[in-house]
Amino acid sequence: MSSVPLPPSARLSAAVVLRVSLVGLRGRPLRAALSALGIAIGVAAMVAVLGVGAASRQQLLDQIRTLGTDMLTVHPGQSLFGENARLPVESVGMVARVPSVRSVTAVGAVENGTVRRTDKIPEADTGGISVAATRLNLLTTLGGSVRSGVFLNSATEMYPATVLGSVAAGRLGVGQPGAQVYLAGHWFTVIGVLDSLPLNPEIDRSALVGWPVAEGLLGFDGHPTTLYERSDEEAVTAVREVLASAVNPRDPEEVQVSRPSDALTAQLAAASTFNSLFLGLGAVALLVGGVGVANTMVISVLERRQEIGLRRALGANRGQIRLQFLAESVVLSLLGGLSGVLLGVLVTLGYAASRGWPLVLPVQALAGGVVASTLIGAVAGLYPARRAARLTPTQALATG
Structure with missing residues (x-):
């Protein structure tokens, strides 16, 4: 008796991948929020440091320009x-x-x-x-x-x-x-x-x-x-x-x-040094947030074996399973990154306004926060996604 080959798996559109990833996050809202919080804190720290540093630098430059170096x-x-x-x-x-x-x-x-x-x-x-x-x-x-x-x-x-x-x-x-x-x-x-x-x-x-x-x-x-x-x-x-x-x-x-203007120039250099230090601390916080996302996704794979097995039995291939969990990790980190950017902007604007500094928002910091969180999410979700994709339908359903 000849076997009938299974039809090829349908390609998932970006909208479907996004919808599936959001469904997975909504199923565990508290865990997702805590994981995104780590990313948000790291991004907020980096945006605030760069934003406050840019405002301080602009204030010093304006002061030097007004007072003159002559x-x-x-x-x-x-x-x-x-x-x-x-x-x-x-x-x-x-x-x-x-x-x-x-x-x-x-x-x-x-x-x-x-x-x-x-x-x-x-x-x-x-x-x-x-x-x-x-x-x-x-x-x-x-x-x-x-x-x-x-x-x-x-x-x-x-x-x-x-x-x-x-x-x-x-x-x-x-x-x-x-x-x-x-x-x-x-x-x-x-x-x-x-x-x-x-x-x-x-x-x-x-x-x-x-x-x-x-x-x-x-x-x-x-x-x-x-x-x-x-x-x-x-x-x-x-x-x-x-x-x-x-x-x-x-x-x-x-x-x-x-x-006298040399003192302001030295202050400008000192401010740049401290900005680099705090930026490094923000990067460490962002890394810790990435570890939290990875941990959340690993636990999610373990808890959702039955779902993975059912999807494989219904025709989902390894690539689709891998893409689903990778997308969840990226979306989770991206939400944390956007929240961190918003928080960092609010901190920068509030601090600059309280000091009477010009309101300067470096576009590189805002875009960098979103890009960094996305990359962190992709790296953090890579291992959990591959682990989920390696499960066969029988393995997943047997342990579900």
Whole structure:
């Protein structure tokens, strides 16, 4: 008696494969949700790290672009014998003669100068606020602005008037001009409060007074302690090389020259390093989630032997069984990945908004989260799918 060959198995369309895989997941919703949660946590961590890092990086880049990289600062260093050096009194005029220098200004620290709200507060309680004599073009050179009141001018610089940096005003409890503060043993009237200067935090913590009143009333010796210089962008390197010699031709080694924007650039590099670290932790979490998916699929194969045997008996071939379980694993991981991307986006937007950063969502991170979860699902489901496909109908039904 001749045997009649069985007809070839029908090809499963993508819609049928998707529907079958969803039926398998709906049969064990809690286990599927817990497995997808591992993938979601890993993807969310990676998206949040990349998203927050991108927002932080953009904020720093915007700040650098706004504040500029064309400013150099000059400080006194130390002499050959280890003593504190001093900048020459005429150093501002000497720097102004350097080619490509657009503007230069200076401040000078008033030694033993303290600022208190009243003379009843102990002198030792300084609040970290210093007193500095300033040139009138300080804000122009630094690119600063006055939050309230006015800055010093040619008239007020000769009288006991002061302008407070943003931090100094906060610590003294002064928000508006007109208040009196006890400055270096004298009463001064606050005529202005400055906005914050991110590149010059020392100004934020200072009470600024005019150069003439500092010399005549506060015992200031006229030697600047910090010079601020701005030059053409393309000439910053060349100016930096000659600035020390221009400030102090006799002892240029006693002069320190720096660029404040370098601190922001270093902060940008440090942020990138930490992003790489946290990204690695997110990848570990994603790997753990993949192991969870693999474990779930292995258990699913063991529990669904009867279903596998029945499908094989009805004509499903090994490839269709393998595709079914592989699709379940991929769909499970993909759902976890999409949930993780959504969670990561919400975390990024919330954190950026709370810090006042620009809202930046790197498309690569969003697409990468979905692709990574899909690949994890494919790899995690490969072994369970092959194991299910190896079962013969008689083996599966006998142990079902």
